Amino acid sequence: MFKTAMEARNALYSKEISAKELVDLYYKKIDEVEKNIQALNSLTKEIAYKTAQLVDKKIANGENIPPLAGIPLIIKDNICVKDTLTTASSKMLENFISPYNATVAEKLNENLIPIIAKANLDEFAMGSSTENSAFKVTKNPHNLNKVPGGSSGGSAASVAAGEALLSLGSDTGGSIRLPASFCGLVGIKPTYGRVSRYGLIAFASSLDQIGPFANTVEDAALLLEAISGYDTNDSTSINVSVPKYAQNLDLNIKGKKIGVIKELLAEGVQFEVKESIEKAIQKYKDLGAEIIEISLPHVKYAIATYYIIATAEASSNLARYDGVRYTYRAKDCKNLIDMFTKTRSEAFGDEVKRRIMLGTYVLSSGYYDAYYKKAQQVRALIKEDYNKAFEKVDILLSPTCPTTAFDINSKVSDPLSMYLTDIGTITINLAGLPAMSLPYGVDKDNMPIGVQLIANVLEEQKLLNFAYALEQAK
Numbered sequence: 494m495f496k497t498a499m500e501a502r503n504a505l506y507s508k509e510i511s512a513k514e515l516v517d518l519y520y521k522k523i524d525e526v527e528k529n530i531q532a533l534n535s536l537t538k539e540i541a542y543k544t545a546q547l548v549d550k551k552i553a554n555g556e557n558i559p560p561l562a563g564i565p566l567i568i569k570d571n572i573c574v575k576d577t578l579t580t581a582s583s584k585m586l587e588n589f590i591s592p593y594n595a596t597v598a599e600k601l602n603e604n605l606i607p608i609i610a611k612a613n614l615d616e617f618a619m620g621s622s623t624e625n626s627a628f629k630v631t632k633n634p635h636n637l638n639k640v641p642g643g644s645s646g647g648s649a650a651s652v653a654a655g656e657a658l659l660s661l662g663s664d665t666g667g668s669i670r671l672p673a674s675f676c677g678l679v680g681i682k683p684t685y686g687r688v689s690r691y692g693l694i695a696f697a698s699s700l701d702q703i704g705p706f707a708n709t710v711e712d713a714a715l716l717l718e719a720i721s722g723y724d725t726n727d728s729t730s731i732n733v734s735v736p737k738y739a740q741n742l743d744l745n746i747k748g749k750k751i752g753v754i755k756e757l758l759a760e761g762v763q764f765e766v767k768e769s770i771e772k773a774i775q776k777y778k779d780l781g782a783e784i785i786e787i788s789l790p791h792v793k794y795a796i797a798t799y800y801i802i803a804t805a806e807a808s809s810n811l812a813r814y815d816g817v818r819y820t821y822r823a824k825d826c827k828n829l830i831d832m833f834t835k836t837r838s839e840a841f842g843d844e845v846k847r848r849i850m851l852g853t854y855v856l857s858s859g860y861y862d863a864y865y866k867k868a869q870q871v872r873a874l875i876k877e878d879y880n881k882a883f884e885k886v887d888i889l890l891s892p893t894c895p896t897t898a899f900d901i902n903s904k905v906s907d908p909l910s911m912y913l914t915d916i917g918t919i920t921i922n923l924a925g926l927p928a929m930s931l932p933y934g935v936d937k938d939n940m941p942i943g944v945q946l947i948a949n950v951l952e953e954q955k956l957l958n959f960a961y962a963l964e965q966a967k
């Protein structure tokens with residue numbers, strides 16, 4: 494087995510292995526471990542072998558191929574891939590076959606990256622543990638009694654279990670960074686607008702962003718490069734060129750300023766997480782960076798603000814699932830209203846219903862100003878906190894999550910304690926910034942710990958460079 498995409502690429506280039514054999518190898522691994530991990534909703538063998546065949550043909554003809562050509566990838570099951578089941582892990586879309594490709598799926602095709610499977614998630618990406626899937630509970634490969642994090646838990650667990658070398662997830666409030674942290678991977682949430690959202694099943698449109706998981710910073714940089722870029726199909730995508738992130742990786746951070754977010758290292762942070770963060774800070778000091786304490790005073794309102802904005806947007810985005818369009822429709826309905834009601838009652842899970850109700854409530858007349866408008870105002874203050882911080886520092890640092898992975902079933906009956914796991918990640922989505930989680934250390938039970946780095950808008954290169962410096966200094 495290969496540890497990184499780069500290793501596999503070298504094996505392909507030197508003809509030690511063909512792209513077809515590489516795909517075979519990962520399907521074999523899936524056969525071995527999937528029964529324990531439960532990370533996948535479906536396999537996409539036809540697509541995978543078709544792409545692998547193209548790669549092998551190009552290699553045989555001595556043609557140039559893109560850097561990640563032939564490297565097996567798993568995609569979150571809320572991203573549309575033409576002619577495949579795309580379920581968002583919801584009963585509502587159980588039999589939905591996407592008639593088109595998301596822009597990122599097109600880009601994977603252009604880069605000849607074989608999509609080998611679709612990964613489990615919390616239903617419609619709502620959750621932090623992947624326990625909200627309508628189909629299965631994904632396990633953390635580091636300890637099968639623990640959650641992999643969420644909502645992109647299947648994407649993270651599959652790579653951590655060696656089922657693929659790369660995966661894609663989506664991050665609305667931490668859904669890439671949290672599972673990356675719990676599973677010991679690199680995970681990036683790009684700047685809002687850096688990667689097209691066209692074909693991503695919408696949860697909260699002003700926050701959603703697609704991003705990569707990988708074993709190393711270099712692999713993640715290559716995948717980010719492959720999926721980034723302007724897209725006329727997404728009105729929020731930014732029209733700027735995509736840097737050569739991997740080629741431009743630079744270890745030298747001497748004299749650069751790192752801001753450590755005070756509020757995210759306060760009470761409630763697990764002792765070993767704090768310890769690892771302190772070690773990372775010391776390492777950065779050794780590498781010549783200057784450390785500055787930064788306060789983001791509005792972080793304390795982050796959970797409330799996020800759970801108003803995200804639920805409001807979710808309630809309107811999910812209005813389309815009415816039994817008329819898409820796949821699920823309740824049987825024996827008396828009239829149209831009865832069909833809408835029954836369909837939605839039967840096919841949405843508890844968390845999704847909870848959010849639709851909350852979101853509908855905060856948008857209802859009479860409450861709009863008190864909740865939604867107020868939340869948007871606080872969102873502006875949070876963004877302002879970051880603007881001020883980036884006047885003083887190059888990059889910000891915090892734990893990705895205050896704790897390591899928790900036990901399966903330990904938080905399902907207490908939504909508020911589940912929401913609190915997002916404290917470190919959600920402000921970044923509210924502010925539209927790029928951020929990533931990088932593995933750094935383990936707790937006493939050997940569960941991975943994640944360091945979060947946050948950069949200013951479109952400064953993904955800076956983010957990657959700081960991450961690369963820490964990764965290589967280990």
Ligand code: GLN
Pocket residue numbers: 618619620621643644663664665666667668669696803915
């Ligand atoms: N845990 C957060 C939520 O449940 C974030 C989810 C996400 O980023 N998709 O909303």
